[in-house]
Amino acid sequence: MLTSTGNGRFCSRGAAEWENADDIHYPGTYAHGVYNRETTILGGVPVLNEDLVNLPNWLVLKLRIEGGDAVRLSEVDVLRYRHELDLRRGLMTRSVRFRDGAGRETLLDSRRFVSMSNPNRAGIEWTLTPVNWSGRVEVISAIDGRITNRGVARYLELEGRHLDPVSPRTFGPEVIALKVRTRQSNTYISQAARTRVFAGEQPLPVERSLFQTEDYIQQILAFEVAEQKPVRVEKMIALATSRDPATSDTLNKAGTAARRRPDFEPALARHSGAWEELWRVCDVRARCDEEVQHLLRVHICHILQVCSRHTADLDAGVPARGLNGEAYRGHVFWDELYIFPFLSFRLPEVTKGLLMYRYRRLEEAREAAQEAGFAGAMFPWQSGSEGTEETQRVHLNPLSGHWDPDLSHNQRHVNAAIFYNIWHYFQATRDLPFLRDYGAEMMLEIARFWASIAHFNPERERYEIHGVMGPDEFHEKYPGAEEGGLRNNAYTNVMVAWLCGVACEVLSQLPDSRADALRSRLEISDRELAVWQDMSRRMFVPFHDGGIISQFEGYEELEELDWDAYRERYGNIQRLDR
Numbered sequence: 001m002l003t004s005t006g007n008g009r010f011c012s013r014g015a016a017e018w019e020n021a022d023d024i025h026y027p028g029t030y031a032h033g034v035y036n037r038e039t040t041i042l043g044g045v046p047v048l049n050e051d052l053v054n055l056p057n058w059l060v061l062k063l064r065i066e067g068g069d070a071v072r073l074s075e076v077d078v079l080r081y082r083h084e085l086d087l088r089r090g091l092m093t094r095s096v097r098f099r100d101g102a103g104r105e106t107l108l109d110s111r112r113f114v115s116m117s118n119p120n121r122a123g124i125e126w127t128l129t130p131v132n133w134s135g136r137v138e139v140i141s142a143i144d145g146r147i148t149n150r151g152v153a154r155y156l157e158l159e160g161r162h163l164d165p166v167s168p169r170t171f172g173p174e175v176i177a178l179k180v181r182t183r184q185s186n187t188y189i190s191q192a193a194r195t196r197v198f199a200g201e202q203p204l205p206v207e208r209s210l211f212q213t214e215d216y217i218q219q220i221l222a223f224e225v226a227e228q229k230p231v232r233v234e235k236m237i238a239l240a241t242s243r244d245p246a247t248s249d250t251l252n253k254a255g256t257a258a259r260r261r262p263d264f265e266p267a268l269a270r271h272s273g274a275w276e277e278l279w280r281v282c283d284v285r286a287r288c289d290e291e292v293q294h295l296l297r298v299h300i301c302h303i304l305q306v307c308s309r310h311t312a313d314l315d316a317g318v319p320a321r322g323l324n325g326e327a328y329r330g331h332v333f334w335d336e337l338y339i340f341p342f343l344s345f346r347l348p349e350v351t352k353g354l355l356m357y358r359y360r361r362l363e364e365a366r367e368a369a370q371e372a373g374f375a376g377a378m379f380p381w382q383s384g385s386e387g388t389e390e391t392q393r394v395h396l397n398p399l400s401g402h403w404d405p406d407l408s409h410n411q412r413h414v415n416a417a418i419f420y421n422i423w424h425y426f427q428a429t430r431d432l433p434f435l436r437d438y439g440a441e442m443m444l445e446i447a448r449f450w451a452s453i454a455h456f457n458p459e460r461e462r463y464e465i466h467g468v469m470g471p472d473e474f475h476e477k478y479p480g481a482e483e484g485g486l487r488n489n490a491y492t493n494v495m496v497a498w499l500c501g502v503a504c505e506v507l508s509q510l511p512d513s514r515a516d517a518l519r520s521r522l523e524i525s526d527r528e529l530a531v532w533q534d535m536s537r538r539m540f541v542p543f544h545d546g547g548i549i550s551q552f553e554g555y556e557e558l559e560e561l562d563w564d565a566y567r568e569r570y571g572n573i574q575r576l577d578r
Helices: 250-260 264-282 290-306 336-344 348-359 362-371 413-429 432-453 490-509 512-522 526-538 563-570
Strands: 010-012 029-031 035-042 045-052 061-065 077-086 091-099 105-114 121-130 135-144 163-171 175-182 188-199 207-213 216-225 231-241 394-396 403-405 454-457 462-468
Touching: 010 105, 061 105, 061 121, 091 264, 105 264, 121 135, 121 264, 135 175, 135 188, 135 231, 163 188, 163 207, 163 216, 163 250, 175 216, 175 250, 188 216, 188 250, 216 231, 231 250, 231 264, 264 290, 290 336, 336 348, 336 413, 348 413, 348 432, 362 432, 413 432, 413 490, 432 454, 432 462, 432 490, 432 512, 432 526, 462 490, 462 526, 490 512, 490 526
Parallel strands: none
Antiparallel strands: 010 029, 035 045, 061 135, 077 091, 091 105, 105 121, 121 231, 135 216, 163 175, 175 188, 188 231, 207 216, 394 403, 454 462
């Protein structure tokens, strides 16, 4: 995951090109918004899950020497191995020197990028040097559509097949292509790859042979190599999906783009130039030691691989694990709250695009609130393609092996986070057209939701919120309680007090005509505004002894965990919610 490469549209994990998926290696390519739903029968109950789909594996390059089997590192003596990610250029490199069973030593240097200058393209370059031998080699270049989502152990009981084959195809002698379709969401994905071999700067004549099935296509490129004479293999790919603009046929678009694709070095130069421009805008220099500065840049690089200028025009949110894997099934939670401050001051158009993902799902949030008996808009804890609640009804505890009810959908604080993100984007950019046309409507509907879920306690003369969870996922409910949720989570209540005050203020930021029109369309009365204002001053916040804010009401009455017993039973108790 640390050596993934991406461009804000799609990312590919740093797995070795020659390895198949197993317990060590897991090739994966993920694109914003490409989700699919499948049903699994668990204990006789159908469980519906939506996943960010692992796309066909375009990385495949395998080496065969003198008619032998494809080289795998587990079957040779590895003399040297180095694997790096150049943060400055978004370039993954791998260098391996190995000795095979016949005593042949080979140096294989690999470079890989997912283009930041062209969001639909990527490339791999191998430099192959026979150290002490000469002979005939074969390079297998393939696109593998026989892919399932199998990257997270606790999801293995869930249906992981999301792709159906459509067709393989060639575009001339150098380009292979594969088209697949997601099984439920009917998104078409096509990849095309052009593979060429060079001696120095000159193309090397190769013998090509083709093999294909409905969900797999490969070329075998055979050629002669000489001792100490490096040979370069370039694999340049294009990706197209039916979600892309100006696309009628994904297979033709990808194949045509791959055939027109520049060679590796000029494509890398354009990609590096795009990264150089990004770093000029996005670098953060801190007065700290070199290691901390380096870690800052690691995180910036990974943010930009998931959220770049290419993301701004997509209908995309920020998956909790980015585009680097399948944890949390690629769903969008509240984690964008942590990266929006970085993006809003450097790439505000990206923040705006990500907020539009929420706006396009506002109607679904309204429906969810109404179905739950509330007003306004209730955005889901886990969001995917449509904005419905994607939290599983049950989830696997990997330690106990049991499927238990998943109560985390009660983390309604995601709505406060969305409100916060909109307001702080506006404060950073003063983007009044966005606030006027989109942001204010979401903020007002979120405030309305909180006013409907809260109730006034006349004994305390305070507003209270029951049945929710805070960010602490260990505390889903009170011990022995049948119903999930807690009373008066402090984080939630403080955020609600703040946002109710801001909701009243946001109308004053709008032109009078727009504020009046919005109030009229949403039927916001003076009384409703007065309730919000009152909530901003009189939300209940629980305290326990010493003036310490309680995490939620009744927190101080909980029994202390038997830490020694937990350590003895589980060893590592870093995750108390499992």
